[in-house]
């Protein structure tokens with residue numbers, strides 16, 4: 345408790361921290377001073393439907409990581425463009441569109457799609473298209489897709505896998521979940537194994553990809569959720585649910601003493617060390 349008190353005085357607090365701060369949980373939380381995702385950049389675009397919704401706000405780390413990941417996929421193919429859908433509202437918190445997405449740590453990303461011949465296609469503009477386990481688009485009879493080229497599209501396993509790898513290898517974010525359907529998960533893992541991707545990346549993907557039991561199966565987009573950063577945890581950011589084995593150390597050693605070296609020195613170093 346002492347460390348916490350000192351940290352509160354010596355370090356930036358919720359209102360003097362000039363970066364973004366995610367507080368609470370993804371289902372009951374906010375994001376303060378969020379970063380805004382630009383509408384387009386190298387390798388990504390926010391399609392018109394999501395531009396109108398204005399859920400462009402996330403933590404500094406997540407916004408930057410999405411841009412880097414899309415840039416990496418683009419570096420492999422000059423036409424690869426990621427469709428970026430919703431992060432959080434400007435103030436975070438509740439919305440009619442999402443149960444989570446409160447705290448700037450969730451983002452919905454359209455799948456990369458390609459023609460039947462394997463040429464990358466630009467992101468859908470007005471909707472999300474469902475794909476089956478073979479990467480083929482699935483008709484939605486109840487609610488026809490607004491984009492009329494949906495039937496020409498195939499799930500682009502190579503680009504979608506490259507995107508996941510970019511997140512998993514980005515040291516500034518730690519992925520808790522990638523919500524996606526079981527069929528697409530299997531499709532991606534098979535692609536990765538056929539193409540000799542590193543075993544640890546395949547295991548990482550197998551661990552974090554999950555078809556949610558309590559909401560839509562996510563067969564038309566990825567929903568990526570990242571853990572609280574260490575500094576945001578200090579300000580009340582709360583992770584809910586599972587902590588993966590590979591994250592345990594990060595959790596164990598997080599906290600004010602690591603975040604705030606000044607407070608740590610005050611605790612450990614009596615004045616005589618200065619003499």
Ligand SMILES: [Zn+2]
Pocket residue numbers: 442445450451452567
């Ligand atoms: Zn989502």
